[in-house]
Amino acid sequence: MSTPYHSQYWAHALTLRGSGSDIAALSRSIANARVDLNPHQIDAALFALRSPFTNGAVLADEVGLGKTVEAGIVLSQRWAERRRRILIVVPAMLRKQWQQELSEKFFLPSEVLDSRVFNGLRKNGLANPFDMKDKAVICSYNFAAAKTAEVSKVPWDAVVIDEAHRLRNVYRSRTRLQNNPAARKTMAHRITDSVGKAPKLLLTATPLQNSLLELFSLVSVIDPHVFGDIASFREQFINNPDEVSRNLQLKQRIAPVCTRALRKQVTEYIPFTNRVPITQEFLPTEEEQSLYDEITTYLQREVLYALPASQRQLITMVLRKLLASSTVAIARTLRRLADRLENLRGELDLLDDEDIDGVDELADEYEEDAEADTEGEIDPEKLEDELSDLRRYAELAARIGHNAKGDKLLPALQIAFAKAQELGAARKAVIFTESRETQLYLYDLLNANGYEGRVVTINGSNNQPHHATIYEQWLTKHAGTDRITGSRAIDMKAAIVECFRDEATILVATEAAAEGVNLQFCSLVANFDLPWNPQRIEQRIGRCHRYGQKHDVVVVNFLNLRNEADKRVYELLSQKFKLFDGVFGASDEVLGALESGVDIERRIAEVYQTCRTNAEIQAAFDALQAELDAKIQARLAATRQALMENFDEDVRARLKVSREKTVECLSQRERWLLDLTRVELDGQAQFDPQLPRFLYSGADARQGWYNLDWKAAETSDEHFYRLDHPLALRLIERAICRKLPVAEVAFDYTNHPSKISVIEPLVGQSGWLEVSKLTVAAVEVDEFLVFAAITDHKQVLDEEICRKLLSLPATIGPEITEVPDLADRRKAEVAARLGEIDTRNAQLFDEEVLKLDRWSEDLKLSLEHEIKELDKQIRELRRTSALAQSLQEKLDYQKQLRDLERRRNSKRRELFDAQDAIDQQREELIGKIERQLKHTSTVQTLFTIQWTIV
Known part of the structure; x- marks a missing residue:
């Protein structure tokens, strides 16, 4: 049987904090997920958590590979680290889907913020509804852009931006603002500015569609020090004629912040099925067609009293949806429009009580019409005519039985x-x-x-x-x-x-x-x-x-x-x-070309609203199709492949290792949790000898069957037992807080069902084992279990032997008062762990220094490029002046030359000053990294035992 010493060891092993870049540490978050995890998703999460200095990642897997799950794993890790200020910005129609997936798959609580919820929370005393410490905040792009003041006040631990290709042109808005400070910020610009330096995850299947500058934008949103400025980026990666060398350098630059998996690389793990289309054609009856034509003509009128001017575009869209749906749908709404017009009630409640689900999301994507909210002067005669028409349309719709x-x-x-x-x-x-x-x-x-x-x-x-x-x-x-x-x-x-x-x-x-x-x-x-x-x-x-x-x-x-x-x-x-x-x-190229499907919806609505003949309709759709063709061509598909995609063999090998390690870690965690539960619930539960499940009859949680296999639990209505389950948390806390005396513990290897090679030579021997917890605090907190163990013959036992020893059943003997000094062994083990951390941090430091070196060189290159351009202009002007005929022309050219030379000389002086400033900024950034990497460590002894192996 296992002992309370086993239980405390397992409890600490299960709750150790650690860098999410390690599968063993990440497995804690994965074990809590109720989802089929695939190796490419583990790989993406490890990539996103690889270094605390990259400040995020672009996850660019192809459509359908589960980028939401990848983000969920990362967020679960942050949640476990108690970094719980989380913002998720998504298209409006995906808000509830995100909320449900986080809740059902990762047990992460969240709040969808829209105007109604936001105002309600403020009325209840919450000054900034974005600042929630116990829930992730989910909102739409438009809402985040409208509430930048509130968003910017929160020190976010993680920001996820879904469909992030909406940000890929943010460089354009920055350039426009630099040239014209009075210009209005775009939505993308407002969002990226408001989240500032917060760690970010950008999810998009198409990080690169039409221009390499889009890649510059997305990477700079993650980390502004990967590239210099736009000028140096253009010089190196766009104007550079050596495409092979250019792509290789660019791939190296983005490698620390961008990862992408392809469907063809994961077919071993994910089977894909096809879609089979069937088109059912129909011909409306004469009555239906008459109703359609009359309402279409009505909606195209220049003045409509029944529709508030500020909402006309949106409500027209809603009415067209209902008209295309059925006569019963449009009849109800026509009657309500007529009632509103008859009573002149002012604001239309169509959007609050509409029979179209998701109209609030549609409204979130639409900005108000430019027209004023006021109705203006009302012509009584026209109003009466419109009311009469609406009543007639409603009656016609109601009469149509089929x-x-x-x-x-x-x-x-x-x-x-x-x-x-x-x-x-x-x-x-x-x-x-x-x-x-x-x-x-x-x-x-x-x-x-x-x-x-x-x-x-x-x-x-x-x-x-x-x-x-x-x-x-x-x-x-x-x-x-x-x-x-x-x-x-x-x-x-x-x-x-x-x-x-x-x-x-x-x-x-x-x-x-x-x-x-x-x-x-x-x-x-x-x-x-x-x-x-x-x-x-x-x-x-x-x-x-x-x-x-x-x-x-x-x-x-x-x-x-x-x-x-x-x-x-x-x-x-x-x-x-x-x-x-x-x-x-839909392919990546097609969906990625959209940026927002609402834009297409608006364009189509415009055709319905403005075109009155078949010829006009055909011409409008031809123009729209030609515009889309240009976008969908994806001219940089080959470049994207060269930059974003790795060789299949490399990917498959890495995914195989990732899968094997993950399965191993999860299996070990499951065994630890089940064994700990068996110790702590002695007498309160019956354990299935074949499956990871038990029947609980205690008073600390719901009674019934608990299962560590979430699929089995779901199909049989059992409780999904996981590390973060309230019962598991209670048992783990009990095991950790228990004070354990120094005692004899006899491990039984003789009756153990399997062979353990490293233990066999120790049978019949005895010695000492001390288990301690090492906590190392730097940029992140890492925790380790440290084993100091020797035999009575002074033979040192390594960590593997100690862990194997603690996997054996045992019995507890009498307590012991005299304990040998194991400080030297403990210090040696601690030193080894600190050495591993220093090695890891040294690698991260080297990567950051290389990045900053490249960044500073980019900026210097940009400055030198300006001087080269002036030199070129001077040479061209000298050649032109030599051909001048009149004295006045020669004097004019000389004056222009002096001006250019003066500017060049001034730029040369500025160059040295600017280079010094860049070098100083680089040194300051490196100094900041050095300070972050300095760590403090503490060691807490958990328990000590005198062991024997029988």
Whole structure:
């Protein structure tokens, strides 16, 4: 059996703090994750945490390789180090997805900040809602840019910026501001300035799209000392004609801050499936087409009283989405618009109580129209005409009993189910619509046509009668388990997804299901309403077509054959963005070319709003397509490959080592935690002899089965037992705080089931073992267990033998009062550890010095370049002046020459001063690093035993 000495040893071993650049230290955070970790993700996290001086990293894996998981591992490590001021800046539509993934996969609490939450927290007394010490803060790009004053006041421990290619043109804004201080800062500029020198993770599949200066921007956001200024960067890496040498030098420069994995490099670990597109065409009825035409004409009017001027662009977009969705959806909103106009209530509440889920996210991406909020003068006659029209449109929409698109849903499902069955997939389908009213219409339609009792819905409120039934059944089924979080919104979503997985055939979903929901058990996606934002479509399909999907995914889209604009939109999304077929949908080049899918959505909306004839529609889409073609060409694809991608053999070898070490560390941690729990819960739990699980019957936590395998725990409704579980934390703290006397401990090797070669020669011998904890504080805190051990014959035992010794069962004998002096052994072990840290820090120091040397040389090169340019101008002017005919011309040239020579001589004097200033700045930076690397160390003795091996 194991003893309290074993338990205390394991407790300290499990909780040692250490640099995240080491797999053993990082494994603590990994062990707490509820996610299938792949070696390239471990590799990326190790890269991001490799050095405390790089101040972050660009994680540039290809689409679909789990950059969110990589960031989650890094954030878990920071959280474990109690560095918990964390900011995550993402596109608005990804905010809730990030929150759910952090919670479900990494048990990290977070708060999504938008205007409503921000103002509410302020009213409750929180001066700066961004300054949360116990939650990560998630917000959109627009919100972060709007709240730079508050963001800049927080000393962030980590900042994650997703879809970071939005920052890759930040160099342009800086150049413009330098040339014109009155110019307005861009959103990217405001965000990067507000987070300042905080450690950053930039996540993007396309760090380089059209210009090498984009790479300069992203790297400089991470660390401004990797390159000098733009002028020297242009001189070395853009104007340099030697492409091979240039790329090699640039690759070396960015290597410490950029990493990228490709799908082809990880196919050994991640199987990818295809997308299979099906297009369901339909022809609207005459009534439907008439309604569409009338409302389109209405929306194109110059003056509309029903729409607030400040929100007209956004609300027009919403109305077009509802119009394309169904007549039931647009009828409800038309009645509300008419009511608003009739009563002149002022602000429209359309955005607060809309049946389009995610409209608040859409609003977050839209800035207000330039028009004033005021309505201006109202012409009573025009107002009456508009009100009459709205009432008539609403009546027309309400009279339409059947929707052509809805009628085509049933045959489309039959075809799609047959295709899915042919591919070996389950009979499951998720149907996406942008409207809750349309959702209810489809729910009734499907129940009435062969799917009764097999349809569930999911949206932002989930307040239908069938939701309540599903929720109550789910609560009963999972009572007393970790499945129940206590948050009704989260638990309701989990209940609906589980019902869809286990019982229903069809899930009718609004955008709520595109946020953080894992539907990989389903492989049929139907876009009843097709968004214009390519990133939104990718997010939808990605709920099913994701890691863990075993089948090809069938994607059904509906196409209105009577609408030229709809046809061109579909052509754009399918052919240019390649969203519906291929191994992973949209490519890096395509998604990376967008920067923001909202921009495409706006451009498409503009076509619908301004074009009145088919010819105008075709011309507008031709122009948009040509513009996208130029962006999507990705002219620097070959350069990106040369700079960002490593040889497959090197990557595969490194990933193999990473995987093996990670598995080894996690297995060891699992054994330690289980063995410690067995000691501490003696008499309070029954342990499974075959599996890492136990039945707990104590009073310190929920009773029931606990399992260290998160997958097994999830499928059997057991508690996922991990290092950060409250019960584990309580037991670890108990073991650490226990005062252990010096005593005899007899280790039983004779009955040990396996052979341990280093222990065998010691059988029958005895000696002494002291275990201490060494804490080294520098830039980061590193902790080590130090073993000072000898035999009675003065033979020194190394760390490996000591760890093997403490893996043996043992019994405790009497306490001992006289203990030999083990100080020399302890000091020798401490010195060895400090030597390892010095070696590691020396390497980091050399890397930083090399970086700063290159940075200072870049700046000097830029200064020298100015003088060379002046020399060139002087030479050219002398040649020109020699050809002058008149005396006046010669005098004018001489005057210009004197001015240029004076400027050159002045620049030469300034050069020496500037070089001295650069050298001084370099020395100051190096001095700062030297001060950071100086460490202090303390040693705490944990316990001492006299051992024997029998």
